Amino acid sequence: MNNYARIPLLLSMFVFISSTSFAVDFDPDDLGDESNGKNWLTHGRTHSEQRYSPLNQINVDNIANLGLAWSVELPDARHLVSTTLAIDGVLYVTGSFSVVTAIDARTQKVLWRYDPKVVDHAGDTLRVLWGTSRGVGYWDGKIYVGAGDGRLIAVDAKTGEEIWSTMTVEPGSFYYITGAPRTFNGKVIIGNGGTEMGPARGYVTAYDAETGEQAWRFYLVPGNPADGFEDNAMRMAAATWTGEWWKHGGGGNAWNAITFDPEYNHIYIGTGNGSPWNRTIRSPGGGDNLFLCSIVAVDADTGKYKWHYQTVPGETWDFNSAMDIVSVDLKVKSRTIKALMHAPKNGFFYIINRLNGRLLSAKPFAKVTWATEVDMKTGKPIEVEGSRYESGEVLMWPGPLGAHNWQPMSWNPEHQLMYFTVHDIAGYYNDTKIRKADYQASGHTFEAGVSFFDNDVPVDSAINSIVAWDPITQKPAWQVSTPPGWHAGTMATAGNLVFQGLGNGQFIAYQGDTGEKLWEYDAKHGISAPPITFELDEKQLIALPVGWGSGMAMLGGSMGAQHGWIYGGHPRRLLVFALEGQAALPLTPGPRFVKPVDDPAFEIDAELAAAGKDHWVENCAWCHGPAVVASGGAPDLRGSGIVFDSNAFRKIVLEGQRIGRGMPKFPNLDESHLNALRHYIRQEARGALSKKTDVAQAN
Ligand code: HEC
Numbered sequence: 001m002n003n004y005a006r007i008p009l010l011l012s013m014f015v016f017i018s019s020t021s022f023a024v025d026f027d028p029d030d031l032g033d034e035s036n037g038k039n040w041l042t043h044g045r046t047h048s049e050q051r052y053s054p055l056n057q058i059n060v061d062n063i064a065n066l067g068l069a070w071s072v073e074l075p076d077a078r079h080l081v082s083t084t085l086a087i088d089g090v091l092y093v094t095g096s097f098s099v100v101t102a103i104d105a106r107t108q109k110v111l112w113r114y115d116p117k118v119v120d121h122a123g124d125t126l127r128v129l130w131g132t133s134r135g136v137g138y139w140d141g142k143i144y145v146g147a148g149d150g151r152l153i154a155v156d157a158k159t160g161e162e163i164w165s166t167m168t169v170e171p172g173s174f175y176y177i178t179g180a181p182r183t184f185n186g187k188v189i190i191g192n193g194g195t196e197m198g199p200a201r202g203y204v205t206a207y208d209a210e211t212g213e214q215a216w217r218f219y220l221v222p223g224n225p226a227d228g229f230e231d232n233a234m235r236m237a238a239a240t241w242t243g244e245w246w247k248h249g250g251g252g253n254a255w256n257a258i259t260f261d262p263e264y265n266h267i268y269i270g271t272g273n274g275s276p277w278n279r280t281i282r283s284p285g286g287g288d289n290l291f292l293c294s295i296v297a298v299d300a301d302t303g304k305y306k307w308h309y310q311t312v313p314g315e316t317w318d319f320n321s322a323m324d325i326v327s328v329d330l331k332v333k334s335r336t337i338k339a340l341m342h343a344p345k346n347g348f349f350y351i352i353n354r355l356n357g358r359l360l361s362a363k364p365f366a367k368v369t370w371a372t373e374v375d376m377k378t379g380k381p382i383e384v385e386g387s388r389y390e391s392g393e394v395l396m397w398p399g400p401l402g403a404h405n406w407q408p409m410s411w412n413p414e415h416q417l418m419y420f421t422v423h424d425i426a427g428y429y430n431d432t433k434i435r436k437a438d439y440q441a442s443g444h445t446f447e448a449g450v451s452f453f454d455n456d457v458p459v460d461s462a463i464n465s466i467v468a469w470d471p472i473t474q475k476p477a478w479q480v481s482t483p484p485g486w487h488a489g490t491m492a493t494a495g496n497l498v499f500q501g502l503g504n505g506q507f508i509a510y511q512g513d514t515g516e517k518l519w520e521y522d523a524k525h526g527i528s529a530p531p532i533t534f535e536l537d538e539k540q541l542i543a544l545p546v547g548w549g550s551g552m553a554m555l556g557g558s559m560g561a562q563h564g565w566i567y568g569g570h571p572r573r574l575l576v577f578a579l580e581g582q583a584a585l586p587l588t589p590g591p592r593f594v595k596p597v598d599d600p601a602f603e604i605d606a607e608l609a610a611a612g613k614d615h616w617v618e619n620c621a622w623c624h625g626p627a628v629v630a631s632g633g634a635p636d637l638r639g640s641g642i643v644f645d646s647n648a649f650r651k652i653v654l655e656g657q658r659i660g661r662g663m664p665k666f667p668n669l670d671e672s673h674l675n676a677l678r679h680y681i682r683q684e685a686r687g688a689l690s691k692k693t694d695v696a697q698a699n
Pocket residue numbers: 126127128129130616619620621622623624633634635637639640641642643649652653658661662663664666677
């Protein structure tokens with residue numbers, strides 16, 4: 001190039017740099033590029049959330065040679081449920097309480113660790129905060145962290161230094177963040193959770209990715225009409241509510257799924273259940289209650305309503321449409337359908353036209369007894385009479401845990417199959433004990449307006465499988481049963497492989513088109529996070545955080561406890577796999593189980609124990625498990641000597657002695673509550689000791 005030619009080029013480069021704010025190595029289009037497998041740039045790898053990597057160096061022919069290449073210990077982590085991001089050779093792993101660790105994949109060194117100090121910021125929210133975090137977002141040199149206490153924080157991807165921080169929820173309210181922020185068009189968007197923790201009104205907020213300034217907010221359920229509506233969408237939604245729903249918040253919180261569609265410039269929001277669950281309380285005259293349990297499309301630039309599709313009108317079972325929303329170009333004969341695919345808790349697999357929200361198909365993928373089918377004329381489910389527990393208790397499939405929950409699904413565009421974990425697990429609903437007429441949730445305790453956490457969850461409560469769902473036939477192409485328990489999300493690759501980690505610690509690869517199990521690795525600890533894959537120095541690597549976590553580790557009872565991932569018992573790690581990987585896993589203890597303790601001199605008062613059970617369900621079961629059966633996310637109090645010591649018990653429960661370790665304080669309780677709780681805990685411990693078969697032997 002001669003000097004004359006260089007001048008205009010330099011000039012144009014100058015214009016380029018000064019007129020745009022992003023770094024030279026950042027191309028916003030990469031987040032939508034399905035063909036480039038080098039990085040994993042956003043929660044679902046690309047905007048489409050397909051979790052499909054075009055990398056095929058690891059494939060069906062050589063998968064037998066896949067082995068552990070290296071691992072990094074994550075000593076402070078508990079729940080590891082997050083999707084790792086891989087950006088230019090750096091891995092960003094999100095642990096519990098939104099702590100982010102950046103690891104150089106070349107040197108395997110920790111580059112930085114960012115701790116947003118969630119416990120210090122949480123206040124009373126700590127009482128409802130599990131510390132789970134499903135990951136971070138990325139845009140132009142910045143990593144975005146949704147902190148459990150409600151802050152959205154931008155940190156420098158290179159240094160981990162905080163750049164900006166903004167509070168996305170009203171301080172003192174009942175919202176918390178577990179979801180991964182998503183980025184698009186120079187913005188970052190986040191929702192929140194908290195529908196069963198007090199009156200909650202769901203919304204999502206988009207911020208300027210550079211400055212943290214609010215760009216727009218979209219509410220998901222209407223507020224009090226007397227205060228005026230934010231927009232016409234809220235006016236329309238309000239016509240589907242009855243009574244004084246705003247006093248109960250309404251719900252609809254978007255705690256997980258948000259998908260950006262660059263083609264139509266839409267944001268698809270997956271909305272949550274009602275607050276409280278029980279519709280007879282929040283909307284006593286009935287009604288669909290928009291936009292609960294829906295996919296809502298809004299304009300990505302303005303946040304203005306475009307369309308919605310509601311999967312569960314008049315939601316009353318803790319059903320959600322917060323499960324991931326995957327954007328797909330579905331090829332049917334010679335046509336290409338611009339579709340969204342969605343397999344929410346309610347057990348139906350939905351295909352929706354993403355331009356206009358029209359329902360194209362909905363068929364059950366699991367055991368479903370609450371509805372017989374979805375009527376294609378109205379787009380609404382045909383409910384089975386009695387499912388609404390309006391005339392008493394109901395046992396039905398699925399239940400609040402869902403036939404498919406937040407565990408991400410993945411799509412293979414070549415075979416046109418969607419891979420996801422399915423749980424056939426029932427729900428038991430009974431509101432006869434609830435004072436419905438004057439019901440008002442007090443906040444920061446578990447209050448769903450229906451009994452749910454009263455009893456343990458038996459070991460074999462769920463029949464599980466991984467399914468390769470064919471959306472064209474709306475039937476499984478293959479389905480392989482997985483052991484009882486609660487398993488993680490999947491990843492599909494162009495190597496014709498599907499990867500999934502199981503609650504029992506097995507990491508498995510299946511052949512994508514046939515479901516043949518090709519490879520298995522024992523990670524020696526429960527897997528709750530989905531794997532990712534990326535390329536470094538022309539080598540394909542697979543990264544997987546290993547560390548039992550999520551709601552199943554908190555309120556899964558015996559079902560969650562069965563693998564022996566006792567609280568604090570096993571190291572948390574990031575494992576990285578490669579062809580010819582030969583690394584050994586560091587020494588790991590085997591499964592460990594709680595050993596209940598008893599003092600025969602402690603006389604259990606049945607009446608006190610019964611009162612204690614109610615306090616337990618409202619305040620403690622959320623983390624320590626139903627019927628005092630913990631499943632790993634918090635200590636099993638049947639084995640805790642502290643319960644015998646009323647002073648030590650008070651210091652922890654009332655005075656907050658262990659707050660720094662995530663054990664909240666309960667200023668709403670007094671000595672008499674504590675006494676009742678101790679009688680209940682002792683009763684359950686003694687009960688467990690008397691039927692030894694229920695509790696595995698201590699190590
Ligand atoms: C938000 C989750 C959460 C809730 C809700 C919760 N706990 Fe905890 N609790 C924890 C965690 C986590 C620990 C472990 C802290 C540590 O590592 O020391 C813990 C520890 C404890 C301990 C100490 C046990 C031991 O042997 O070390 C007691 C006692 C306890 N909790 C009682 C209760 C009671 C009673 C309630 C209900 C009033 C309750 N907790 C509600 C999370 C929770």
